[in-house]
Amino acid sequence: MSAFCIVLVRPRDPNNIGACARAMGNFGLSDLRVVDPYPPVWREAVSAVGVGDILQHAARCETLDEALADTQFSLASTALKNRDIRQEIITLPQLNERLARQQAQRVALVFGNEKSGLSNEDIERCDAVLNIPTAAKQPSINLAQAVILTCYELSRRPDFAALRTPGAGPQLPTDAQKEIFISAADRLFEKAQFKTDFSSAQRKALLRHMLAKQGLSREQLFFLKKWAEKLAEKLP
Numbered sequence: 001m002s003a004f005c006i007v008l009v010r011p012r013d014p015n016n017i018g019a020c021a022r023a024m025g026n027f028g029l030s031d032l033r034v035v036d037p038y039p040p041v042w043r044e045a046v047s048a049v050g051v052g053d054i055l056q057h058a059a060r061c062e063t064l065d066e067a068l069a070d071t072q073f074s075l076a077s078t079a080l081k082n083r084d085i086r087q088e089i090i091t092l093p094q095l096n097e098r099l100a101r102q103q104a105q106r107v108a109l110v111f112g113n114e115k116s117g118l119s120n121e122d123i124e125r126c127d128a129v130l131n132i133p134t135a136a137k138q139p140s141i142n143l144a145q146a147v148i149l150t151c152y153e154l155s156r157r158p159d160f161a162a163l164r165t166p167g168a169g170p171q172l173p174t175d176a177q178k179e180i181f182i183s184a185a186d187r188l189f190e191k192a193q194f195k196t197d198f199s200s201a202q203r204k205a206l207l208r209h210m211l212a213k214q215g216l217s218r219e220q221l222f223f224l225k226k227w228a229e230k231l232a233e234k235l236p
Contacts, residue, residue, distance in 0.1 A: 004154060005031035006147060007067045007074075007110040009122055012038050014045035016114055019144035021055040027151040028161070032058040033067040033108075064110070064125055069176040073104035073212065076126035077111045077146055078118050079139040087209040088128040092149065095130065096157045102215065104172055109150055114143050124205040127212035173221045181225040182207045188228045191235040 006024055011017050021032055032054050046055055061067040068074050075090065090098045099107060110126055112118035123129060132149055134141060154160060182204050189203060
């Protein structure tokens with residue numbers, strides 16, 4: 001399994017889906033995950049003449065949660081105009097340095113559809129934001145262009161060939177494991193009747209973004225989860 005996966009959320013153009021798959025192949029990436037694609041578009045994309053192995057073996061996921069479950073760090077690719085971004089923003093030139101510090105063994109790069117990009121909920125669901133700098137007058141770029149630029153930037157790392165497959169490294173928690181802790185912590189907030197100006201969804205997003213910066217091990221996160229669960233049990 002590749003150390004990097006490309007996640008397309010609700011794509012609506014079969015040509016763009018194919019172009020994204022070809023862009024991945026150009027740089028040796030193969031793990032493509034497609035979230036809730038428009039059914040006729042998906043059928044057309046995967047049945048097209050000459051479709052490559054990447055698209056034939058792409059994982060079709062019902063939700064973004066499903067697509068991210070086994071990853072350890074996720075980045076939502078988006079323009080910043082008219083966005084209220086609350087998590088860390090990483091520009092494309094900063095990507096490789098930031099990933100080196102994160103030490104995640106499986107990274108998800110998440111892209112929205114051609115018309116509206118990622119929703120605010122999709123962005124908040126990710127650990128950080130990836131921004132491709134563009135001219136202010138034309139901030140948005142085509143989906144396939146965004147994917148190929150990102151794949152190219154990843155390929156510039158001297159150790160990219162080794163990074164294309166997960167290796168030994170810190171035992172960081174997966175996204176699914178982090179979400180279990182976040183739910184336990186949110187239940188603790190509810191039982192403690194801890195008053196804040198945040199909704200449950202906002203609390204979860206805040207916890208998610210805090211975890212992305214801390215780089216906790218699986219063991220540390222498991223300890224915090226058990227602590228939150230036991231404390232919640234003690235409350236009436």
